[in-house]
Structure formats: C-alpha cells, structure tokens
Amino acid sequence: MPTVAELYKKDLDKLLKPGIHFLDGNTATAEGAVTAGCRFYAGYPITPSNEIAEYMSYRLPQVGGKFIQMEDEIASIAAVLGASAAGVKSMTATSGPGFSLMQENIGLGSMLEIPAVIVDVMRAGPSTGIPTLLGQGDILQAKYGSHGDYEIVAYLPANPQEAFDFTIKAFNTAEKYRVVAVVLSDQLVGHMYGKVRVPEFDEIEIVERPKPTVPPDQYLPYDSKYLVPPMAIAGTGYRVNNESLTHTDKGYPTTDKDASFKLVMRLVRKIRENEKEIAEWEEYLLDDAEYVIVSYGSTSGSVRRAIKVLRTQGYRVGLLRPKTAWPFPGWVVENLASRGVQKFITVEVNMGKMYHVVREFSRGVPVEHIPYAPGYIPDPDYVMSNVKKVIEG
Amino acid sequence: MSTEVEVATTGIKVELPKAYDDIKDLIRIDRLPHIWCPGCGLGILLKLLARAIKNSGIPIEKHVIVTGIGCTGRIGGYLRLDAYHVTHGRAIPFAVGLKMANPELEVTVVGGDGDILAIGGNHFIHAARRNDDINVIIVNNFIYGMTGGQYSPTTPKGAKTTTSPYGHFENPFNVPLLAYAAGASYVARWSVLHQNELYQSLLEMFRVKGFAVIEVLSPCIIYTDRNAMGDAVDFMKVIKERSTIDHNANLADIDIDFSMKKIVLGNFVKRERPVSYG
Amino acid sequence: MALIQQDEAWFMRRLVNLHKMKRPVGKILVNPDLCKDCRFCIEFCPNNVLEESKDVNFKGYHYPVVKPGKELDCVACRMCEKICPEFAITIISEEYITYDKYYGVSRHAHGG
Numbered sequence: 001m002p003t004v005a006e007l008y009k010k011d012l013d014k015l016l017k018p019g020i021h022f023l024d025g026n027t028a029t030a031e032g033a034v035t036a037g038c039r040f041y042a043g044y045p046i047t048p049s050n051e052i053a054e055y056m057s058y059r060l061p062q063v064g065g066k067f068i069q070m071e072d073e074i075a076s077i078a079a080v081l082g083a084s085a086a087g088v089k090s091m092t093a094t095s096g097p098g099f100s101l102m103q104e105n106i107g108l109g110s111m112l113e114i115p116a117v118i119v120d121v122m123r124a125g126p127s128t129g130i131p132t133l134l135g136q137g138d139i140l141q142a143k144y145g146s147h148g149d150y151e152i153v154a155y156l157p158a159n160p161q162e163a164f165d166f167t168i169k170a171f172n173t174a175e176k177y178r179v180v181a182v183v184l185s186d187q188l189v190g191h192m193y194g195k196v197r198v199p200e201f202d203e204i205e206i207v208e209r210p211k212p213t214v215p216p217d218q219y220l221p222y223d224s225k226y227l228v229p230p231m232a233i234a235g236t237g238y239r240v241n242n243e244s245l246t247h248t249d250k251g252y253p254t255t256d257k258d259a260s261f262k263l264v265m266r267l268v269r270k271i272r273e274n275e276k277e278i279a280e281w282e283e284y285l286l287d288d289a290e291y292v293i294v295s296y297g298s299t300s301g302s303v304r305r306a307i308k309v310l311r312t313q314g315y316r317v318g319l320l321r322p323k324t325a326w327p328f329p330g331w332v333v334e335n336l337a338s339r340g341v342q343k344f345i346t347v348e349v350n351m352g353k354m355y356h357v358v359r360e361f362s363r364g365v366p367v368e369h370i371p372y373a374p375g376y377i378p379d380p381d382y383v384m385s386n387v388k389k390v391i392e393g
Numbered sequence: 394m395s396t397e398v399e400v401a402t403t404g405i406k407v408e409l410p411k412a413y414d415d416i417k418d419l420i421r422i423d424r425l426p427h428i429w430c431p432g433c434g435l436g437i438l439l440k441l442l443a444r445a446i447k448n449s450g451i452p453i454e455k456h457v458i459v460t461g462i463g464c465t466g467r468i469g470g471y472l473r474l475d476a477y478h479v480t481h482g483r484a485i486p487f488a489v490g491l492k493m494a495n496p497e498l499e500v501t502v503v504g505g506d507g508d509i510l511a512i513g514g515n516h517f518i519h520a521a522r523r524n525d526d527i528n529v530i531i532v533n534n535f536i537y538g539m540t541g542g543q544y545s546p547t548t549p550k551g552a553k554t555t556t557s558p559y560g561h562f563e564n565p566f567n568v569p570l571l572a573y574a575a576g577a578s579y580v581a582r583w584s585v586l587h588q589n590e591l592y593q594s595l596l597e598m599f600r601v602k603g604f605a606v607i608e609v610l611s612p613c614i615i616y617t618d619r620n621a622m623g624d625a626v627d628f629m630k631v632i633k634e635r636s637t638i639d640h641n642a643n644l645a646d647i648d649i650d651f652s653m654k655k656i657v658l659g660n661f662v663k664r665e666r667p668v669s670y671g
Numbered sequence: 672m673a674l675i676q677q678d679e680a681w682f683m684r685r686l687v688n689l690h691k692m693k694r695p696v697g698k699i700l701v702n703p704d705l706c707k708d709c710r711f712c713i714e715f716c717p718n719n720v721l722e723e724s725k726d727v728n729f730k731g732y733h734y735p736v737v738k739p740g741k742e743l744d745c746v747a748c749r750m751c752e753k754i755c756p757e758f759a760i761t762i763i764s765e766e767y768i769t770y771d772k773y774y775g776v777s778r779h780a781h782g783g
C-alpha cells in the first residue's frame with residue numbers, strides 16, 4: 001500500500017508535520033482529511049461542526065484544493081459526490097439537522113458507488129435540539145437513514161487523536177470499497193483539545209479507489225464480476241452512464257428481477273463480507289468481566305473512569321468500545337455472550353440506540369440501557385450508580 | 394455505414410439510419426427506442442444536443458451530462474458520454490462539484506421544470522448567482538411528466554393537472570427573467586420546433602463562460618391531454634403559429650400564460666460576469 | 672383566384688425551361704420499429720407527402736408511408752427527419768428530378 005510520503009511527495013511540506021500537536025477534535029478531523037488527500041470540501045454552516053469548514057476554507061487552498069460553502073447540506077453532499085466522481089477525494093462536515101438532509105444523497109453515493117466522507121459532529125436532538133451541546137443520537141440514522149438497502153462505514157472517534165486517525169481511515173475505506181464513510185464525531189470530541197501525534201509520512205498508508213485496467217470498450221462500470229468494480233473517472237474517456245436507478249452491469253436502468261437483486265446484493269456484500277477487516281473496537285478489562293459496558297465516543301471516557309472505580313469496589317466490569325459503529329463488531333458481543341457474561345449495559349447519550357444493536361448479538365444475555373440525553377455526557381458517578389443499580393437488580 | 398445493434402429489452406435489431414452517422418458514436422443505440430411517449434419533444438432535443446456536443450469543438454470525452462429525475466432526466470442515459478443520473482433536483486450541485494474538481498470538463502445539466510425549478514430551485518438560483526461555469530438546459534413542458542401530470546412551477550394559472558383539477562391557482566415562473574435576475578451569463582428560450590435556433594443556442598452555451606441557461610419549450614402529451622389542447626402535434630402548431638422571436642424582449646414581459654397567446658423566444662442575455670472559482 | 676394565378680405562374684415557367692430546372696427528390700427511409708406514430712413528420716411536411724400506414728409495427732404503432740401518387744413529391748427538405756423524436760424517419764437526398772419529368776408523372780398519376 002502506498003504511503004503519504006510516496007503519494008503526496010510535492011505537498012509534504014504543506015501537510016501537518018509528523019510529531020506531537022495540540023489540537024481540538026474538529027481541527028484534527030480537518031487535518032486528517034488533508035493528510036488523507038482530501039482536496040475538495042463542500043459544506044453548509046452548522047454548530048458544532050463549523051470549525052471544520054472554517055479550517056478547510058483556510059487550509060485547502062494552501063494544498064491546491066478547493067472549498068465551497070453551498071446553499072444547503074443537500075447541495076453540499078451532491079457537490080462532494082460530483083467532485084469525487086471527477087477524481088478528487090472529497091468531504092463534507094455537518095451535524096444532526098444537516099445529516100438528516102443528506103440522507104437521500106447518501107443513498108445516491110451508495111448506488112453510484114462514489115467514495116465520499118461525511119463528518120457528523122453529533123449534537124443534541126431531536127430537531128434543532130441544542131446546537132451547542134452533545135448527543136449521540138445519529139448512530140442508527142448513519143446506517144439506516146436513506147431508503148433501500150445499502151451499506152456505509154462509520155467511525156466513532158473518542159478524542160482528537162482518533163478524530164485525526166479515523167478521518168484518514170474513513171477516506172481509505174471509502175476509496176477501497178467505493179462507499180460513503182461517516183465519521184460520527186460528537187460536540188465534545190469536536191471541541192475537546194488534546195494531544196495529536198502525526199505519524200511519519202511513510203507510516204501513513206493511503207488507499208486509492210480501484211482504477212480500470214481495460215480499454216473503454218471493454219469496461220463495465222458496475223461489473224458484477226468484482227465486489228468493488230474499478231471506477232472510471234469523469235473525463236478520462238470511459239464515457240459511462242452512472243445510474244441512480246437500479247441498473248445492469250453496463251449502467252443501464254433495469255427492472256429485471258435477477259439484475260436488480262444482484263446489484264443490491266453486491267452493494268451490501270462489499271461491506272458485509274469485509275466486516276472483520278473493517279470493524280475496529282477496543283476492549284478494556286474484559287478478560288474476566290461479568291458485566292460488559294458498551295460505550296463509545298466521548299462518553300466512553302467517563303465510563304472508563306467509572307469502571308476503574310467500580311473495579312476497586314469489587315465489581316467485575318469491563319468496557320467494549322466500538323471504534324466503528326458500522327460495521328458493528330457483533331461477533332465480539334457474541335463471543336462475550338457465549339463466554340458467560342451476565343449482562344451487557346449500554347451507556348450512550350441517547351434513549352437507546354446501540355442498545356438495539358447489542359441486543360441483536362447478545363444471544364439472550366440481558367442488555368440494559370442507561371438512558372441519558374441532557375446534552376452532556378454522564379459523569380462517572382452517574383455511570384457508577386446506574387451500573388450498580390443494573391447489577392444489583 | 395450504419396450500425397445495427399440488438400436492443401437488450403426487446404430483442405429487436407435497431408439500426409441507426411445513415412443520416413445519423415455523424416452522431417452514432419454519441420447515441421446509445423442499444424437503448425432505442427427510448428422510453429418517451431409518442432409526441433414527446435425530448436427525443437428531438439436528444440438529437441440536437443448530440444449534434445451540438447459533436448460540433449462543440451470540445452473533445453467528446455470532456456463533456457459530462459448530469460441529470461436529475463424526471464422524463465427529461467433520462468436524456469443522459471441515451472448519450473454515450475460520461476453521464477450521471479442523480480437524485481431529483483440535485484443535478485446542479487453535483488455538476489458544480491464536478492466542474493470545481495476538474496475545470497477542464499464541460500458540464501451540462503439537463504432537467505425538467507420540476508427538477509430544476511421546484512425541488513432544485515434553490516440550487517438553480519445559487520449556481521446562477523455564483524455564475525458557476527456550467528450549462529443548464531431546462532425542458533419546460535409545463536408539468537411533471539414522469540409522475541403522471543401534477544402541476545409544476547411553470548404550470549400556467551388556470552391549467553388543469555392531476556393536482557389542480559379545478560384549474561391551477563398559482564402563478565408560474567418566468568424562467569428567463571428568473572435566470573437573468575439570479576445572475577446567469579447566458580439566457581435563451583427556444584422550443585423543440587425551432588431546430589436551427591436551438592442548435593445554435595446550444596453551441597453558444599458551450600462557448601459561454603459562466604452559467605448558461607436555455608429554456609426549451611417542449612410538448613408533453615400529459616399536459617395537452619388534460620387541457621383539451623389536442624395532442625403533441627396541436628401543441629407544436631400553437632408554438633409554430635404564436636411564437637415570435639425577439640432577442641431584445643423585455644424579460645419582465647415574456648410570461649407564458651395558459652392561453653399561450655404570446656410565446657416570445659430568443660437569445661435574450663449574453664453578458665460578461667465574473668465566474669466563481671474560475 | 673389565388674390558385675389560378677399560381678397555376679398560371681407555373682404554366683409560364685413550364686413553357687420556359689422545364690427540362691432544365693431540377694430539384695432534389697428525397698428518398699424517404701422509415702424504420703417502422705422505431706416509430707411511435709406521433710405524426711410530427713406527417714403534419715409538418717410542407718408538401719404533404721406522408722400518411723399513416725395501414726400496418727402497425729411490433730409495438731402496435733402506425734408509421735409514416737408515402738401517400739399514393741406522391742412518390743416524387745418529397746423535396747428533401749428534411750423537416751420530417753429533424754422533427755422526428757425517434758430517429759425513425761430519414762431522408763436520402765442523392766437524386767434530382769427535372770420539372771418536366773415531375774409534371775409528366777404527376778399529370779399521369781392524377782389523370783389515371
């Protein structure tokens with residue numbers, strides 16, 4: 001796999017230098033994108049994601065990229081898909097209301113198989129909610145928000161370092177599988193300052209979308225012989241029809257039973273069959289845990305602290321922290337359930353989202369959710385007392 | 394030499410007549426006959442657009458067509474070009490992304506009046522305001538064709554549609570005026586009957602730097618049926634008899650009302666305006 | 672009245688150099704399978720050369736055919752070709768006809 005050092009040779013001095021930096025999560029996300037090769041940004045202002053757009057408007061021109069503030073989020077994601085179709089790695093950033101507006105075109109990106117990255121800095125909802133405070137309510141929307149069957153990939157950074165790293169990963173996965181990748185950050189991660197270590201440029205691997213190797217007359221844009229067909233870039237002479245209607249391998253609209261099913265199958269298989277390769281998670285004190293707390297993003301910091309204290313009091317609790325919401329590492333939950341875990345407890349800032357996902361894999365082991373949605377993460381005391389309540393029944 | 398291709402859906406062999414040898418490379422012959430109704434004007438536009446692209450002087454592989462959803466949106470699928478059939482109303486922002494990412498591309502959006510001016514209306518005025526260097530062909534058939542004849546932003550007051558059974562209560566857009574006011578560099582209105590003028594206008598659109606808009610009046614039998622206007626032939630005859638060409642028309646004065654008594658066509662606007670990101 | 676005047680004009684010209692004056696005569700090619708019977712070609716032909724076929728194509732549409740007696744009336748103006756939304760009708764304009772021949776045939780057709 002090529003690295004940043006090889007791919008962006010002439011830009012290296014313009015990238016954030018390897019070494020330690022002190023950044024907020026939103027800036028780290030933006031720098032991660034620039035390091036990953038993102039050279040186009042389209043977005044619409046929304047708190048608490050604004051720092052990403054503002055930083056990109058300043059940063060992209062320095063590296064030969066382009067920034068545009070569109071008329072709304074629908075236009076933003078459409079422009080991102082257009083720019084990526086023209087061969088430029090592209091991204092947008094938004095928050096709840098904007099993410100809702102983008103859903104239809106997430107389906108478009110999935111159908112046309114155009115790599116794109118969306119950063120959703122989650123805030124409290126529903127509706128306009130509390131723009132300046134946090135929520136973790138977009139987890140299910142990220143996967144199920146658009147109509148029909150498709151798959152996306154979603155990362156869950158918990159701090160500025162991960163905001164940087166996971167944005168690079170999001171670009172790599174988007175390119176590798178030709179999907180929309182979402183970075184599900186949250187208001188706290190976005191505004192939290194922290195240490196960000198930028199690895200040496202020859203340590204950062206970069207994936208680029210598969211390119212056609214055959215001449216135009218033999219090229220099929222949606223060739224079902226591949227799981228991820230090579231992608232022809234607009235203007236390179238392949239002259240293909242990129243079709244949002246259900247289409248054949250050739251890109252022609254179809255209502256044929258077999259062709260339709262084959263297409264939808266491929267769109268989901270490309271992620272489902274590679275879920276073990278894509279999914280990432282962290283296990284904390286799980287080896288002997290009887291009670292497994294599932295938590296992610298900024299909330300997981302508070303949970304980690306609670307676990308430390310609970311352990312000193314003799315509770316055998318541990319943390320499973322998914323780093324990817326999608327694909328969800330369901331088999332890890334399954335293994336824990338088979339191993340004899342007593343209960344799963346989900347701690348997230350919502351009324352129960354990942355809770356449902358954990359239940360899907362818990363093999364009958366009870367799953368309890370600790371509801372919390374006031375715009376803040378629960379503090380360790382709150383987590384501790386509620387976990388104790390769950391354990392003691 | 395004409396090419397004979399078997400059509401996947403029907404199994405019949407279709408041959409593109411010799412007269413189309415010049416554009417046979419640009420038409421997806423294996424998809425003919427196209428899906429449009431008998432009497433739909435879109436087939437005429439398809440041929441003219443293919444010819445204009447061929448003779449635009451811009452390499453064919455640099456042309457990109459972006460369309461939204463609707464009968465008009467199907468046009469890209471019949472052109473052997475890089476074509477993107479995207480979501481309803483979103484062709485313009487998708488095109489803006491393409492053009493910004495690769496300014497060498499000649500990006501043309503083709504869409505219906507609903508696609509561009511209703512659901513996509515916001516994108517339309519903002520792209521015109523920025524004067525993004527893309528082309529937009531708005532096929533105005535006065536109705537939503539694809540969904541079965543509901544009223545659109547260009548349906549004249551009084552017209553009957555499936556959602557205005559008592560006659561439409563709203564006023565329509567005056568498309569050239571809107572495009573001009575929003576900032577387009579080039580604005581024209583023609584009809585599919587005005588082949589030569591429309592063809593020249595398409596060529597001009599490719600030469601223009603900035604946001605170029607052509608409103609193309611086109612018959613839709615769903616519209617004429619509902620309004621007892623006869624069939625597509627009768628509609629074309631109305632255009633033939635009532636249209637006048639006035640390149641210097643006062644744009645505020647060129648609404649098309651239900652009676653269609655006055656249809657003003659022309660190349661109305663051509664102006665130098667700075668292009669965004671140019 | 673007008674018709675008579677026009678006839679007289681033609682008559683005058685016929686007298687002068689009919690055998691020298693020529694015009695293109697178009698060969699009309701129709702691909703019945705592509706036609707959807709919109710009648711644009713029939714209605715907008717300036718010489719009224721075309722009419723609907725009795726037959727139908729594989730989709731059940733009538734397609735244009737040359738009206739009996741109008742075999743030489745197509746002047747290859749290509750209006751039908753240009754206005755056809757379906758690529759179904761095209762014109763080959765390779766031959767010319769002189770007016771003496773045209774009127775000869777014409778008279779014969781009408782007189783018979």
Ligand SMILES: Cc1ncc(C[n+]2csc(CCOP(=O)(O)OP(=O)(O)O)c2C)c(N)n1
Pocket residue numbers: 462463464465466481504505506507508509532534536537538539540545
């Ligand atoms: C988001 C969304 N809303 C509605 C539709 C349904 N729809 C498809 S085409 C269309 C309108 C087409 O009318 P117009 O744009 O005027 O094009 P025409 O078919 O007349 O060429 C609508 C409403 C859709 N596809 N997507």
Ligand code: SF4
Pocket residue numbers: 428429430432433434435464465534538539612613614615
């Ligand atoms: S519904 Fe109207 S616009 Fe659509 S194909 Fe038919 S005639 Fe054309």
Ligand code: SF4
Pocket residue numbers: 697699715716717718719720721744745746747748749750751752762
């Ligand atoms: S070429 Fe002209 S004269 Fe001949 S059939 Fe067509 S429209 Fe009529």
Ligand code: SF4
Pocket residue numbers: 705706707708709710711712713734735751754755756757758759760
């Ligand atoms: S114009 Fe074309 S489609 Fe219409 S009747 Fe004539 S040949 Fe057929």
